[in-house]
Amino acid sequence: MIHLLSNAIQEGLLNIRVKLGSFLITLLMVSLSFMVFDIFLIISWNLGTVLKNEQENVGIEVFLSDNLTEVEAVNLADIISGMEGVRAVYYVSPQEAEAVFRADLPEQADLLTLLGPQFHLPPSIQISLHPDYRTSEKVGGLARTVSGMDGVEDIVYGKEYLPGLTKAVDILESLVILAGLVLAVSLSLIVANTVRLAVARRALAVQIMSIVGAPGWFVKIPFLGEGLLTGVAGAAGSLLFTVAVSWMLSSSIHHEFLPGKWIMLVLILGASSGAAGSWIGMKSGIPKPRS
């Protein structure tokens, strides 16, 4: 069995060696197709990072009434912390709010002096949310519940920009999936066509192997291997091209290259598209042993 498998692999390598030129041209075509996808992924990744950072900051600020004691405010914070979707709560006393104001806006610190010692900023509770709850619907729902609680004066959250942000993230994720699918299908067709041509070119070898007693998989493995190799090597080649382009543009456009997980995804997409293409090509190309 080991010898049979090793012979099948050698058969595949022989196929590639015999038509190295056309194999390299196919590889280049696949790499260029993948490069478009890689660039799209880089743009999506960088845009997605910006959007996700924005989404990270999504939270609710609950302003409390002045007459609420600190103990009552802390109790309220405890109740809110037990609510679904709330990751953490932080109570900001009037003194801490003033310190933050002075630190963040030093040029307007005089304003507080002008308003006199009897003025103080309202106490508040800052709510941070679980990642799944950073959508406009969920934040809105939680904000409505909290606003109806005793001692709550006002609520602030990004209700103006949050729906747009959520939608943008959703659209971007859908676009990445759609582009991946389109690329997978087109790549499968390129590989399928290559394999179909390879099968036609090697019709005599396929026929002779079948006649001398080769099992079906022995005949198919070289073509499957060729498709897999085309897909993976094409994807790897595209990543190399894209690294070069990314490096050339790094001084003029600030961006990050794809993370390791996405690189793996590109390689897996290449392998699966290559395998699918081989399967389609063999299905339509290899004659049935009995006709």
Add this chain to the structure above:
Amino acid sequence: MLVTFGNVSRYYNDWPALENINLQVHQGEFLVVSGPSGAGKTTLFRHIWMGDLPSTGAVEVAGYRSDRIRKSDLPFLRRKLGIVFQDFRLLPERTVFDNVALPLQVAGTSPKAIRRRVFSLLAEMELNHRRGSYPHELSGGEQQRVAIARAMVSHPVILLADEPTGNLDPEVSQIVIDLLIEINRSGTAIILATHDPRQVPAGVARFLYLDRGHLVNPNLWDGYRQL
């Protein structure tokens, strides 16, 4: 019995390529099937290696029946057969050695055993000096001897030779026929399809005649005179 045809008919769009064929081939036998072009010789051969199946009736070859054989059994049946074609069908991108080694490679034989068997067979067939050559570098007679070596490399029980001398001049044809007779003497059954049965000496083989898909009694067949 190595090969049995039981009432085998094969129709292509109602046209009978073979009709009511009853035939038995014994171990070690030399059978010559002759007849004009289109008589059904190649179809008969295709039924033996089960590249084609009967429309009615059944073929049994080396224990495999055409009406029961599974697709996964076909390679095992074909490893018991050696097949030689008129147009040699050698793989052009492979050397003589690799062409002859192919049936052993697809059966999973170890590289060492392949080398031993192929070298000894090439020596026997006086082709050792050509082992590194490619098919296009060989003469027609050499190519057919390589094709016969490929067919014999895995010790088949039957050697099917479909018009093996069709592309060769008379002198080389005789060398090939002599080689087949020699192989038969070593115990391998041979079924030879030829349009010219006079190539094989009368005492060596059993003769069958096919005409438009029917087996004809050789004594009653007048086609011999037309050859």
